[in-house]
Amino acid sequence: MRQLIRGRTLSFYADPIDTETAYIYHEDGAIITQDGRIKAIGPYADLYDPALPETDHRPHLILPGFIDTHIHFPQVQVVASWGAQLLDWLNTYTFPEETRFAQQGHAPEMAEHFLNLLLAHGTTTAVAFCSSHKASAEALFSAAHARNMAMVAGKVMMDRNAPEGVLDTPQSGYDDSKALIAEWHGKGRQRYAITPRFAITSTPEQMQMTGQLVREHPDCHIQTHLSENRDEIAFTLSLYPKARDYLDIYETYGLLSQNLLLGHSIHLEPREIARMAETGSRAVFCPTSNLFLGSGLFDAQGLRDAGVVSGIATDIGGGTSYSMLQTLNEGYKILQLRGQKLHPFAAFHWATRGNALALGMQDQIGTLDPGTAADLVVLNSRATPAMALRMARAETLAEELFILQIMGDDRSVAQTYVAGKPMLPGMPG
Known part of the structure; x- marks a missing residue:
């Protein structure tokens, strides 16, 4: 037509x-x-x-x-859950909620609500974390494909430090991801993102399997979390005592590249910033989540000056709004506290072409x-x-x-x- x-x-x-x-x-x-x-x-x-x-x-x-570069599909019913910082919030609200995605029919129903909400807020492409259940990713991809809507998504891989109902194993995480890539990556407008949730919930064995997936599928995105909260960083380094810093864990397993999206990236060491710039790894700013969970203030100008490309995202459900307009609103305020400015032209560029650049998809969207x-x-x-x-x-x-x-x-x-x-x-x- x-x-x-x-x-x-x-x-x-x-x-x-x-x-x-x-x-x-x-x-x-x-x-x-x-x-x-x-x-x-x-x-x-x-x-x-x-x-x-x-x-x-x-x-x-x-x-x-609008393009949303970091959002959690299974968290649509725990948005606005009161009173915790990151690790407590995950254990109290998120992980129990994600166990529900093993129930027959739950993921397809939530996928319809999720995509309808994105579209109602003007978002046409999202980079989404699914639950650890293969069926959650299948439901999201299927619903997005039916709408001819560009989606970048993956089932989270997590084999420790969470309830049994959301854990996979290094082998099952690999196998399920491999099957989803075969079925959905490149089907219509769907793209797969290899998704180790973060180093706290993945053993070295699972990180090794993640690296194998990345080598086998170099055209897939990779999404995870980095340095959102100081307690998170300390816990992570206690689990990986040989790591020079948080980013070094992902670097050790071969994840750093222009395809890597590192949600939050707030409390970074100079070496981490330098390596992100050298490898083209992307930071993703999640302002409403960072404020809601009290995580910290993203340094947009510092990362830019260092040569790091950044996206901006809602991070539902630690984030509090599906709206990229409200995300830009809170981003403006965080940068004010940093002594930085977010001009409206720069803001709307960020939510459109800027996020497309962060995804390497500027020839298709944005x-x-x-x-x-x-x-x-x-x-x-x-x-x-x-x-x-x-x-x-x-x-x-x-x-x-x-x-x-x-x-x-x-x-x-x-x-x-x-x-x-x-x-x-x-x-x-």
């Missing part, structure tokens, strides 16, 4: 931190999509074709769909470039009375974006498109 989608279009072709001319904006713009991809973008007057079906989203903004997937989010900057009142005084695009960043949430999402198909019922599109 060929169609024209009209509105105010905004897409980034460079990082606004690096250049003053990082984006293309059309006040009255249009996007032509065909077979799930963007065929053309430009001023409406140049692309208008009376033969094309047309959807008019004016005066709303049309951007690439921009409105012709040839990329027609994954779009339509944003209403006057979605609430308070936003409309504030917008009455806004004079620039940057001001409007900042209002969306600070005051926006799912109410600001007027429509979400996946591969050119509108996904929110009852909304224009």
Whole structure:
């Protein structure tokens, strides 16, 4: 199907931190999509074709769909669980909740809720941790595939320091991951992420098997956690006493590369930062989670200056919102406490093209470039009375974006498109 989608279009072709001319904006713009991809973008007057079906989203903004680079699919029903820091939170809420994903029918039901929530918040691609049960990953991939929605996901591998109901073994973790890769990696828009939860829950034997998977499947992403909490770091190093530091555990087993996504990466040693930069390993900033669990303040500028590429993510369910707008809001505040600034152009670049760069998928998602997937989010900057009142005084695009960043949430999402198909019922599109 060929169609024209009209509105105010905004897409980034460079990082606004690096250049003053990082984006293309059309006040009255249009996007032509065909077979799930963007065929053309430009001023409406140049692309208008009376033969094309047309959807008019004016005066709303049309951007690439948001990308969430770290989220836990099995934690959708423990979001907003009170009163603990990381390790206690995992033991009290997360691990017991994840045992439920062994129950027949539970994972498929949660997968539908999970993807519907992502789309309602304007997120079109996510990098997701599933539970340790193979069926949880199968359910998520199946639901995403049915929507033609790009998903990067994997079942967590964890063989110690958790309840029996969520443990695998080095061999079963390897076997299940191998089978999921064979079935889902590269099927439609699905990609597999090899997923050792973190060093605390994996024995050296399991880490060794993880390294074997990485060598056998060099085109898969790898996702795990690093240096989120100081107690976590101390416990990790007690389990791996020969390690020079936390990152050295992952380095020892051959995981460091541009495909590695290291959730949190807050309390890093200089050697770790240098090795992340040298190997291209990615840090992932999870602001709402870091605040909720009292974990610490991410050093975005320090990592950038060192040459480390960073993504930004919700980290549901330690994170408190599915909204990338609210994630950018809390990210702004954390960086304020760091004495750093997050300009709205840089923020919206980060949630779109920046996260695509972190995934090495910028040729497929994260921009409105012709040839990329027609994954779009339509944003209403006057979605609430308070936003409309504030917008009455806004004079620039940057001001409007900042209002969306600070005051926006799912109410600001007027429509979400996946591969050119509108996904929110009852909304224009």
